[in-house]
Amino acid sequence: MAETLPPLLLVGCGKMGGAMLAGWREQGLASAVVVEPYVSEALRALAGQGVTVVPDAASIPVGFSPGVIVFAIKPQEAPAALPAYAALAAGALSISIMAGRSVASMQAALGEGSALIRAMPNTPAAIRQGFTVGFTGPGVTEAQRALADRLLAAIGEVAWVAEEDLINPVTAVSGGGPAYVFLLTELLEQAAIGEGLPPDLARRMARVTVSGSGALLAASSEDAAALRRAVTSPKGTTERALAVLMAEEAWPDAIRRAMAAATARSRELAG
Ligand SMILES: NC(=O)C1=CN([C@@H]2O[C@H](COP(=O)(O)OP(=O)(O)OC[C@H]3O[C@@H](n4cnc5c(N)ncnc54)[C@H](O)[C@@H]3O)[C@@H](O)[C@H]2O)C=CC1
Numbered sequence: 685m686a687e688t689l690p691p692l693l694l695v696g697c698g699k700m701g702g703a704m705l706a707g708w709r710e711q712g713l714a715s716a717v718v719v720e721p722y723v724s725e726a727l728r729a730l731a732g733q734g735v736t737v738v739p740d741a742a743s744i745p746v747g748f749s750p751g752v753i754v755f756a757i758k759p760q761e762a763p764a765a766l767p768a769y770a771a772l773a774a775g776a777l778s779i780s781i782m783a784g785r786s787v788a789s790m791q792a793a794l795g796e797g798s799a800l801i802r803a804m805p806n807t808p809a810a811i812r813q814g815f816t817v818g819f820t821g822p823g824v825t826e827a828q829r830a831l832a833d834r835l836l837a838a839i840g841e842v843a844w845v846a847e848e849d850l851i852n853p854v855t856a857v858s859g860g861g862p863a864y865v866f867l868l869t870e871l872l873e874q875a876a877i878g879e880g881l882p883p884d885l886a887r888r889m890a891r892v893t894v895s896g897s898g899a900l901l902a903a904s905s906e907d908a909a910a911l912r913r914a915v916t917s918p919k920g921t922t923e924r925a926l927a928v929l930m931a932e933e934a935w936p937d938a939i940r941r942a943m944a945a946a947t948a949r950s951r952e953l954a955g
Pocket residue numbers: 695696697698699700701719720721722740756757758759761765781782783804805806807859860
């Protein structure tokens with residue numbers, strides 16, 4: 685039986701907050717307060733099962749003392765929202781999954797000495813297959829970092845970086861990564877329709893090809909390049925397609941520019 689998690693305060697229970705809450709509940713979450721102004725049916729159903737849902741910071745039950753506060757609101761909402769949590773943050777570990785928002789900007793709102801960890805998960809967290817990269821701010825104890833590792837492991841794999849700036853390319857590559865894979869799926873479906881396949885078949889082909897390839901990658905110890913080569917028969921059809929996609933000005937350049945653009949945007953959101 686897993687050790688019970690400490691009382692937890694979740695600020696923002698949308699797509700990512702909701703996925704984390706579900707993961708923590710599986711890990712033995714005894715009590716949690718969720719601050720969320722727009723309550724979904726799924727969240728409403730948790731009320732009374734150890735989860736208290738309130739619309740704002742002022743409504744947090746008096747005496748509730750969280751060991752961990754997780755901020756899963758949008759980075760643009762942080763300046764208005766965070767100061768209301770300064771008193772609670774003084775006695776807790778704060779974990780932010782907000783894109784961009786730096787430790788310094790959050791400490792300015794929560795208190796200079798507040799213990800802060802930044803973490804960047806991704807949406808496969810919803811099925812506990814996320815990838816989260818964390819950065820430990822100053823003043824975080826070993827025990828707090830171990831607890832954060834455990835909370836983040838509830839939604840998938842976890843890794844850590846030692847420099848805060850590295851969270852920016854992480855945000856570009858793994859934070860946003862699922863979107864690029866879904867775009868590839870959309871484009872394959874559209875191209876299949878363009879080549880004359882019925883739309884229903886095109887949709888199934890694209891979805892199962894992408895999800896099956898992901899599952900093969902997960903099950904295999906081979907490099908992605910080796911798995912790619914296994915598809916590519918000499919003088920065959922895939923070779924022709926890859927000659928288009930792998931041309932330096934095609935995917936290699938486009939992916940580099942896309943990751944640089946997202947990394948730059950993450951830095952802009954530092955606050
Ligand atoms: N969607 C993604 O793929 C990822 C998002 N993130 C980060 O996670 C954070 C949340 O993103 P999503 O879950 O996608 O957004 P979302 O819009 O689904 O969830 C945000 C939630 O915060 C609530 N909210 C707004 N103001 C609030 C306040 N003052 N107090 C409490 N709750 C408030 C909203 O009602 C909403 O339910 C963002 O900072 C984003 O950068 C990080 C990794 C991946």
